[in-house]
Amino acid sequence: MALWGMVIDLDKCTACQACLIACKSENNVPFVGKQQADRGRIISWLEIISETEGEYPEVRTRFIPRPCLHCDNPPCVKVCPVYATYRNPEGIVAQIWERCIGCRFCMAACPYAAKYFNWHQYRIPESMEKGFNPDVYVRRWGVVEKCTFCSHRLLRARDRAAAEKREMRADEYVPACVEVCPSKAMYFGDLNDPDSVVSVLGRSPRAFHLLEDLGTEPKVTYLMEGERHALL
Amino acid sequence: MHSSRHRLNFEEHRILFDPIQNPRRGISIFMGILLAITAWGGFCYILQWRYGLGASGLNQPVLWGFYITNFVFFIGISHAGTLISAILRMAKAEWRRPITRMAEVITVAVLYIGAANIIFDLGRPERAFFLFLYGRYQSPLLWDASSITAYLTASSVFLYLPLIPDIAILRDRFADRKWLHRFYQVFSFGWDGSPRQQKVLNIGITIMSVVVIPIAVSVHTVISYIFSMTLQPMWHSTIFGPYFVCGAIFSGIAALIVMMVVLRKIYHLEPYLKPIHFNYLGILLLVMSLLWFYFTFSEYLTGFFGHEPTEMRVFWSKVTGTYAPYFWTMVFFNFVVPVLILSFRRMRTIGGVLVASISVLAGMWLERFTIIVPTLANPRLPFPSGIYFPTWIEWGLMLGSFSFFVFLYLLFSRFFPIISIWEIEEGREVGLEEVEERIRSYLPETAGTFNSREKERST
Amino acid sequence: MTNQCSWGEGKIFFWQVVVLVTFYVFIFGVVIWILRLIWLSWQLKDVFSGSIGISLVAIPLFLFLLGVYNYVFWGILLSRKRSGQGRKD
Numbered sequence: 001m002a003l004w005g006m007v008i009d010l011d012k013c014t015a016c017q018a019c020l021i022a023c024k025s026e027n028n029v030p031f032v033g034k035q036q037a038d039r040g041r042i043i044s045w046l047e048i049i050s051e052t053e054g055e056y057p058e059v060r061t062r063f064i065p066r067p068c069l070h071c072d073n074p075p076c077v078k079v080c081p082v083y084a085t086y087r088n089p090e091g092i093v094a095q096i097w098e099r100c101i102g103c104r105f106c107m108a109a110c111p112y113a114a115k116y117f118n119w120h121q122y123r124i125p126e127s128m129e130k131g132f133n134p135d136v137y138v139r140r141w142g143v144v145e146k147c148t149f150c151s152h153r154l155l156r157a158r159d160r161a162a163a164e165k166r167e168m169r170a171d172e173y174v175p176a177c178v179e180v181c182p183s184k185a186m187y188f189g190d191l192n193d194p195d196s197v198v199s200v201l202g203r204s205p206r207a208f209h210l211l212e213d214l215g216t217e218p219k220v221t222y223l224m225e226g227e228r229h230a231l232l
Numbered sequence: 233m234h235s236s237r238h239r240l241n242f243e244e245h246r247i248l249f250d251p252i253q254n255p256r257r258g259i260s261i262f263m264g265i266l267l268a269i270t271a272w273g274g275f276c277y278i279l280q281w282r283y284g285l286g287a288s289g290l291n292q293p294v295l296w297g298f299y300i301t302n303f304v305f306f307i308g309i310s311h312a313g314t315l316i317s318a319i320l321r322m323a324k325a326e327w328r329r330p331i332t333r334m335a336e337v338i339t340v341a342v343l344y345i346g347a348a349n350i351i352f353d354l355g356r357p358e359r360a361f362f363l364f365l366y367g368r369y370q371s372p373l374l375w376d377a378s379s380i381t382a383y384l385t386a387s388s389v390f391l392y393l394p395l396i397p398d399i400a401i402l403r404d405r406f407a408d409r410k411w412l413h414r415f416y417q418v419f420s421f422g423w424d425g426s427p428r429q430q431k432v433l434n435i436g437i438t439i440m441s442v443v444v445i446p447i448a449v450s451v452h453t454v455i456s457y458i459f460s461m462t463l464q465p466m467w468h469s470t471i472f473g474p475y476f477v478c479g480a481i482f483s484g485i486a487a488l489i490v491m492m493v494v495l496r497k498i499y500h501l502e503p504y505l506k507p508i509h510f511n512y513l514g515i516l517l518l519v520m521s522l523l524w525f526y527f528t529f530s531e532y533l534t535g536f537f538g539h540e541p542t543e544m545r546v547f548w549s550k551v552t553g554t555y556a557p558y559f560w561t562m563v564f565f566n567f568v569v570p571v572l573i574l575s576f577r578r579m580r581t582i583g584g585v586l587v588a589s590i591s592v593l594a595g596m597w598l599e600r601f602t603i604i605v606p607t608l609a610n611p612r613l614p615f616p617s618g619i620y621f622p623t624w625i626e627w628g629l630m631l632g633s634f635s636f637f638v639f640l641y642l643l644f645s646r647f648f649p650i651i652s653i654w655e656i657e658e659g660r661e662v663g664l665e666e667v668e669e670r671i672r673s674y675l676p677e678t679a680g681t682f683n684s685r686e687k688e689r690s691t
Numbered sequence: 692m693t694n695q696c697s698w699g700e701g702k703i704f705f706w707q708v709v710v711l712v713t714f715y716v717f718i719f720g721v722v723i724w725i726l727r728l729i730w731l732s733w734q735l736k737d738v739f740s741g742s743i744g745i746s747l748v749a750i751p752l753f754l755f756l757l758g759v760y761n762y763v764f765w766g767i768l769l770s771r772k773r774s775g776q777g778r779k780d
Contacts, residue, residue, distance in 0.1 A: 100359075
């Protein structure tokens with residue numbers, strides 16, 4: 001069985017936020033509106049975390065795209081009281097919207113703040129209706145939602161392979177953010193296959209994980225910035 | 233215990249029957265006002281139900297606020313009762329007699345309100361029954377659910393058992409009130425004070441006071457686990473269990489004192505609740521205040537000394553940052569005020585103890601708040617952090633919770649004596665001798681008894 | 692004092708039994724709930740041992756509470772003076 005994982009090369013990432021937009025439209029992520037956004041209720045399954053270090057003129061800003069990291073030891077799954085969030089056999093940490101009671105314990109437990117809450121019943125604006133993705137279930141008010149690694153694409157790829165009576169190839173399944181990345185900074189694949197691109201890149205000396213010391217064992221690996229700088 | 237029916241002088245305890253027999257108009261009006269405020273809280277909840285949890289001021293990352301604070305606070309108050317009453321019973325503290333019932337009622341009333349606050353906090357309250365259908369014992373929330381259920385069951389029984397002889401007294405006293413009499417007839421379980429019944433009841437009460445103590449301790453320990461089981465800075469702490477239990481008993485005693493003063497005033501219980509009771513409870517409160525300070529000090533010093541960056545962000549936001557006003561007010565209310573007042577015998581008057589208790593209640597509420605919110609507001613990863621301001625809906629629900637608590641309490645006092653009559657009588661008839669006997673057993677025997685023993689031995 | 696407000700012994704006993712039975716239903720409801728949690732954790736392979744560990748404390752505790760309750764209430768109820776329906780004070 002596959003174990004899905006992602007690699008993000010921070011050297012290649014330009015922080016253009018294409019992944020963020022692709023994620024929003026692919027997964028029917030609601031637009032909360034300016035008023036709600038000001039109150040800190042933006043829903044964005046993939047977030048670009050920015051961190052500025054130093055004082056002018058020695059300023060350096062780092063950008064880290066952060067989808068759900070799909071931890072192998074997920075702190076959010078441990079605390080869910082009703083099996084609304086779980087790690088499936090392929091390593092995807094899933095959320096069952098119809099089971100979630102909205103206690104937000106998983107959000108409090110997630111050290112990466114990768115989970116989002118539907119504070120209201122949000123609607124997709126009329127102008128966006130054409131972009132609605134029928135493959136993705138629309139979450140309703142009062143439940144927690146999160147990045148699914150676009151698992152509907154996995155289902156679709158598997159269905160297609162089954163219809164054509166063949167095994168699904170790992171490269172048939174790619175999340176929206178990875179697909180659109182203009183600088184090809186994101187890679188996706190099967191971590192159980194030692195020759196897959198994510199496994200190879202994951203062994204790179206530049207590889208690190210977010211908040212590695214917490215022991216959550218994320219399946220999103222980052223490649224450290226600096227190789228290009230060193231060359232200059 | 234004795235058979236109260238034949239010898240009890242109803243007139244002597246007239247004050248205790250009065251709230252049941254001729255309820256005062258003022259109190260009825262007050263209860264009406266409380267009910268109106270509760271209804272206002274209910275209205276706020278309906279609004280929140282319609283608009284979603286977005287009607288509150290919660291946001292990301294501060295996703296728990298007033299409701300969880302109130303939940304922890306109310307469940308904390310519930311330790312007043314059962315725990316204090318059980319400990320005092322176990323310790324055979326004779327001064328407990330007029331206090332135990334008041335304490336036990338607090339527990340039972342407040343547990344419902346605490347549990348309700350969890351429901352307020354749910355995004356999908358109509359799915360709360362999923363906890364029963366699909367619950368998952370790995371989650372600390374389920375530990376809470378079991379532990380609070382056990383506590384509610386145990387403390388209800390613990391409240392009810394010592395109530396039985398009193399209900400029997402009421403049954404005889406109110407033989408002329410049709411429904412009231414029938415109600416008491418059913419719930420007195422045919423109590424007639426026979427030696428066999430007394431023995432059974434005494435054994436029951438003793439067992440319950442032993443059992444209830446570990447359950448009460450488990451409740452607040454498990455509530456602290458909601459926070460300490462996560463990996464978040466300044467939550468993930470091993471001290472949280474005892475720290476929360478200590479805070480719970482602390483705020484519980486304060487709530488008990490406030491309720492005692494209020495009821496003493498409105499029901500004229502001066503003959504039963506004497507300054508000495510407040511003096512003793514004041515000393516207990518002082519001890520708990522010092523213990524609370526010790527825990528707080530250890531907790532914050534450990535965090536500060538380790539100087540872990542994520543911990544320090546939360547630490548500074550409490551000590552000098554956004555939440556500093558709350559933090560220092562908490563220290564002032566929980567430590568400075570009670571210690572200054574309660575350390576001196578002359579200040580441990582009813583008024584002094586009352587002021588200290590109100591201060592502790594406010595301080596402990598702030599303590600829960602400053603534990604929950606600053607950690608959430610400073611997550612590990614840099615986050616466009618929102619500042620949490622509760623909306624009027626949250627204030628409404630909080631006010632509603634408090635007034636419903638007082639309402640339930642007064643409602644209880646309309647049907648049952650708020651001071652245990654038979655235990656007071658027992659104190660007079662059995663307690664006095666028992667204490668004398670007990671004190672004698674602590675001391676070396678006097679020359680007289682010694683000599684007579686010697687004589688016996690030599691013969 | 693004779694009074695017509697009193698219920699007969701049978702009717703009182705009926706309601707007392709209703710109260711007791713409500714409590715049984717509650718306790719056994721809780722126990723069934725805990726058993727269901729264990730069963731679910733077994734089915735979903737979700738820390739079965741932990742669930743067993745917690746329920747080893749929880750179930751006996753609730754049954755113990757039931758035991759105390761039983762002992763006291765039946766003890767009081769069955770040792771009451773049964774002779775007269777009305778108390779003659």
